Amino acid sequence: xxxxxxxxxxxxxxxxxxxxxxxxxxxxxxxxxxxxxxxxxxxxxxxxxxxxxxxxxxxxxxxxxxxxxxxxxxxxxxxxxxxxxxxxxxxxxxxxxxxxxxxxxxxxxxxxxxxxxxxxxxxxxxxxxxxxxxxxxxxxxxxxxxxxxxxxxxxxxxxxxxxxxxxxxxxxxxxxxxxxxxxxxxxxxxxxxxxxxxxxxxxxxxxxxxxxxxxxxxxxxxxxxxxxxxxxxxxxxxxxxxxxxxxxxxxxxxxx
Amino acid sequence: xxxxxxxxxxxxxxxxxxxxxxxxxxxxxxxxxxxxxxxxxxxxxxxxxxxxxxxxxxxxxxxxxxxxxxxxxxxxxxxxxxxxxxxxxxxxxxxxxxxxxxxxxxxxxxxxxxxxxxxxxxxxxxxxxxxxxxxxxxxxxxxxxxxxxxxxxxxxxxxxxxxxxxxxxxxxxxxxxxxxxxxxxxxxxxxxxxxxxxxxxxxxxxxxxxxxxxxxxxxxxxxxxxxxxxxxxxxxxxxxxxxxxxxxxxxxxxxxxxxxxxxxxxxxxxxxxxxxxxxxxxxxxx
Ligand code: HEM
Numbered sequence: 263x264x265x266x267x268x269x270x271x272x273x274x275x276x277x278x279x280x281x282x283x284x285x286x287x288x289x290x291x292x293x294x295x296x297x298x299x300x301x302x303x304x305x306x307x308x309x310x311x312x313x314x315x316x317x318x319x320x321x322x323x324x325x326x327x328x329x330x331x332x333x334x335x336x337x338x339x340x341x342x343x344x345x346x347x348x349x350x351x352x353x354x355x356x357x358x359x360x361x362x363x364x365x366x367x368x369x370x371x372x373x374x375x376x377x378x379x380x381x382x383x384x385x386x387x388x389x390x391x392x393x394x395x396x397x398x399x400x401x402x403x404x405x406x407x408x409x410x411x412x413x414x415x416x417x418x419x420x421x422x423x424x425x426x427x428x429x430x431x432x433x434x435x436x437x438x439x440x441x442x443x444x445x446x447x448x449x450x451x452x453x454x455x456x457x458x459x460x461x462x463x464x465x466x467x468x469x470x471x472x473x474x475x476x477x478x479x480x481x482x483x484x485x486x487x488x489x490x491x492x493x494x495x496x497x498x499x500x501x502x503x504x505x506x507x508x509x510x511x512x513x514x515x516x517x518x
Numbered sequence: 519x520x521x522x523x524x525x526x527x528x529x530x531x532x533x534x535x536x537x538x539x540x541x542x543x544x545x546x547x548x549x550x551x552x553x554x555x556x557x558x559x560x561x562x563x564x565x566x567x568x569x570x571x572x573x574x575x576x577x578x579x580x581x582x583x584x585x586x587x588x589x590x591x592x593x594x595x596x597x598x599x600x601x602x603x604x605x606x607x608x609x610x611x612x613x614x615x616x617x618x619x620x621x622x623x624x625x626x627x628x629x630x631x632x633x634x635x636x637x638x639x640x641x642x643x644x645x646x647x648x649x650x651x652x653x654x655x656x657x658x659x660x661x662x663x664x665x666x667x668x669x670x671x672x673x674x675x676x677x678x679x680x681x682x683x684x685x686x687x688x689x690x691x692x693x694x695x696x697x698x699x700x701x702x703x704x705x706x707x708x709x710x711x712x713x714x715x716x717x718x719x720x721x722x723x724x725x726x727x728x729x730x731x732x733x734x735x736x737x738x739x740x741x742x743x744x745x746x747x748x749x750x751x752x753x754x755x756x757x758x759x760x761x762x763x764x765x766x767x768x769x770x771x772x773x774x775x776x777x778x779x780x781x782x783x784x785x786x787x788x789x790x791x792x793x794x795x796x797x798x799x800x801x802x803x804x
Contacts, residue, residue: 289560289561295558296558296560299559308563308564309559311559312562313557319566324567327570328570328571328574331570331571335575335578358589359589362586369586369587372586373581373582373586374578374579374582377578377582380606381577391667394663395651395660396649396651397646397647397648398648399638399642400644400645400648401639401645404639404640407638408639411636421605422605422608428589429592429593430590430591430592430593431590431591431594432590432599433593434593435598435603436603436605438602439604440624442620443611443623443624444625445620446620446621447621448626451621451625453621454620454621454625455621455801455802456801456802459801515648515649516649516650
């Protein structure tokens with residue numbers, strides 16, 4: 263039986279098609295196990311060899327990796343949700359409702375999306391806490407910590423922009439609370455210190471820019487939608503690329 | 519821990535397409551390490567990652583099944599829910615609204631948190647504790663950071679589980695559908711000072727809208743004095759601490775640290791002495 267399986271594997275991995283797709287043989291010997299790490303675009307984020315201690319889960323708790331995993335999960339489920347959702351105040355709510363009632367797997371994808379978002383916010387904080395407690399922000403990794411802080415902020419803002427999209431009471435009022443704070447920004451908010459003195463009103467301050475109007479309405483929904491599904495994910499992907507690149511270049515601080 | 523080990527350890531020994539660059543790079547510690555110290559990432563680490571992803575997927579599926587995403591009534595600006603709550607990760611900031619005006623709670627304090635986090639690696643000069651968990655080698659840093667974290671999480675917990683109608687405090691076993699009596703009686707610090715010392719309300723000088731009374735000047739002195747004393751005490755009594763940081767790092771660090779401590783301080787002033795604002799001007803109140 264084993265012989266047969268080996269024979270089949272041999273035949274498959276020796277074909278021209280297989281060899282054209284993978285730049286390495288089947289990773290069953292050390293040479294190929296090293297090659298797979300070099301020549302696969304996703305796996306090459308890793309080094310080829312790590313110190314034994316790296317396998318201790320109690321150093322990273324896998325938190326950075328899990329944060330990235332939740333992000334990927336959000337991207338996949340998010341694309342699915344985008345097929346059914348239109349950011350129009352007259353139908354957004356019903357689109358979300360349809361996900362739960364008439365669309366196959368609609369509620370599963372929506373629930374997964376929501377829970378992944380919670381999980382990502384949680385794990386990014388825990389990851390930051392881990393990086394702090396292991397002192398991994400110390401030279402030469404100062405800048406990667408800064409990139410991390412940007413990722414943290416973008417994560418929170420992405421989560422917040424997504425919160426408005428179901429266009430239910432929860433969404434509307436949570437965002438209203440947030441925009442009240444924007445209005446109070448010093449200098450550039452109409453209710454903030456020195457705002458009125460600098461000519462800020464409800465129709466030209468930073469809250470107006472954020473909402474595209476004076477109330478949380480259609481323009482705000484569209485803005486949040488575009489930021490949530492396009493703008494912020496792009497920013498996030500860019501900074502993640504820098505983050506991962508720097509982890510490799512700066513070297514990993516721990517036993518890895 | 520030696521630096522750059524993983525990076526250099528992974529460079530192919532033959533100088534493939536690095537254009538001669540690989541030859542320029544110094545031998546690193548891992549090159550000197552024997553092969554027995556290392557294991558291949560495939561399969562050892564890749565499998566750990568795969569398994570943790572599978573666990574995470576299982577957890578997400580489980581949570582999705584037992585607790586579906588909520589959907590309330592259609593959004594309507596006519597009916598305001600009571601209380602209106604931000605998403606949980608912002609409830610700490612919303613809880614701060616009880617004690618601070620929105621420009622502080624919603625804008626300045628979060629900005630200071632972000633700036634503080636960005637500055638952190640640049641104002642911590644301690645070379646110890648890099649790459650491993652330790653408390654004893656960096657007590658101040660760990661305590662300071664955990665204090666901030668604790669503050670953030672405690673406020674979130676309060677916001678999520680203890681705030682009900684009108685943002686009043688509710689214990690879990692209380693009836694959450696009965697309004698609590700409105701507790702008023704908050705006074706500004708300058709009023710308390712003025713009354714206690716029997717000072718008159720007539721301003722000493724008037725700057726536009728700003729009538730500056732003696733009591734108001736005293737609150738300014740207390741406010742600035744908090745920072746002044748906070749900056750001076752470590753400088754005078756712990757000169758070694760100051761010297762390791764240097765002028766710029768010391769001042770940035772102390773400003774962040776004192777501002778962070780100021781948050782619970784103001785909360786205590788409110789809870790213990792019913793202080794509404796410690797400092798009042800026509801443009802901003804703290
Ligand atoms: C979207 C958010 C983020 C993702 C996907 C992410 C991902 C990762 C991953 C996969 C690692 C490898 C080690 C590990 O798994 O722990 C890592 C390391 C690191 N992360 Fe993040 N991270 C994120 C946010 C942050 C934040 C908020 C900070 C800090 C403020 C941060 C700072 C660092 C640093 C300094 C390292 C190097 C750690 C070391 O060498 O020990 N990252 N990150």
